[in-house]
Amino acid sequence: MTVSFAIIAILTIASAIAAMTLRNLVHCALALAGAFAGLAALYLQLDAQFIGFAQILVYVGAVAILIVFAILLTGGSDPAKQPIFSSGWCIGAGVALAVLGVLVWALRSSHTINETLPDVSNTSVRRIGDQLMTKYILPLEVIGLLLTAALIGAVIIAMKEEKTK
Amino acid sequence: MSPLFTYLVVSTFLFVIGLVGALTRRNAIMVLIGIELMLNAANLNFIAFWRFSSHAEALAGIMFVIFSIAVAAAEAAVGLALIIAINRHYKTTDVTQMDSMRG
Numbered sequence: 001m002t003v004s005f006a007i008i009a010i011l012t013i014a015s016a017i018a019a020m021t022l023r024n025l026v027h028c029a030l031a032l033a034g035a036f037a038g039l040a041a042l043y044l045q046l047d048a049q050f051i052g053f054a055q056i057l058v059y060v061g062a063v064a065i066l067i068v069f070a071i072l073l074t075g076g077s078d079p080a081k082q083p084i085f086s087s088g089w090c091i092g093a094g095v096a097l098a099v100l101g102v103l104v105w106a107l108r109s110s111h112t113i114n115e116t117l118p119d120v121s122n123t124s125v126r127r128i129g130d131q132l133m134t135k136y137i138l139p140l141e142v143i144g145l146l147l148t149a150a151l152i153g154a155v156i157i158a159m160k161e162e163k164t165k
Numbered sequence: 166m167s168p169l170f171t172y173l174v175v176s177t178f179l180f181v182i183g184l185v186g187a188l189t190r191r192n193a194i195m196v197l198i199g200i201e202l203m204l205n206a207a208n209l210n211f212i213a214f215w216r217f218s219s220h221a222e223a224l225a226g227i228m229f230v231i232f233s234i235a236v237a238a239a240e241a242a243v244g245l246a247l248i249i250a251i252n253r254h255y256k257t258t259d260v261t262q263m264d265s266m267r268g
Contacts, residue, residue: 016179028195029198042172043212051231051234055208059234063201070194092185093185096184147239150239
């Protein structure tokens with residue numbers, strides 16, 4: 001475990017905790033963007049350069065901004081007077097603790113953990129593009145169709161309804 | 166601790182933090198943010214396992230994460246549009262008050 005990994009991991013987890021616990025929703029969105037940027041740095045450390053920059057473009061650039069737009073459009077920018085956690089929060093926390101227990105148990109009992117870092121030399125964007133245009137061409141087309149349909153659907157859902165006579 | 170193990174620990178923490186937020190926050194936008202965090206934790210797992218596998222040249226993990234990011238972007242767009250539409254009808258984003266279908 002290197003020092004840079006430790007710093008990035010602690011920053012990412014701290015911003016994720018801040019994003020989930022802060023009272024002001026705009027601060028939450030800002031902390032979320034920090035967590036996304038930390039994750040992008042982790043991807044860069046894992047030699048996945050394309051994914052790292054796609055993460056910054058899509059999440060920090062688009063999703064975080066979209067969330068800020070939604071917060072401002074719903075008027076949630078001023079801190080709420082009522083408690084930020086719902087009344088059944090102890091049940092939710094219990095479920096999350098149970099999931100944490102299962103995940104920790106699975107991590108501790110796994111034996112297939114590879115100790116050494118294999119050498120990857122052939123992960124250039126050119127190779128990713130080649131693969132996307134040959135082996136993964138059908139999923140690529142499907143994902144394009146899905147994105148088009150989802151964005152048209154989002155615009156229609158969020159559009160003001162006209163009064164029907 | 167092996168390097169892969171530390172990445173899995175970070176991903177576990179991110180997933181559980183997102184789950185706590187999605188299950189306990191009142192605001193619907195915060196629930197969506199929690200779901201985004203959980204999706205990102207899964208992506209980190211994909212990349213970590215891809216990097217430490219012995220068949221990294223197949224790029225399967227990278228491809229999976231590319232499609233996962235695209236699906237997550239579509240999900241965020243539709244989810245936020247739904248929240249805006251609900252806010253226009255009920256004047257609230259509090260998930261505990263959206264109970265008009267409760268029996």
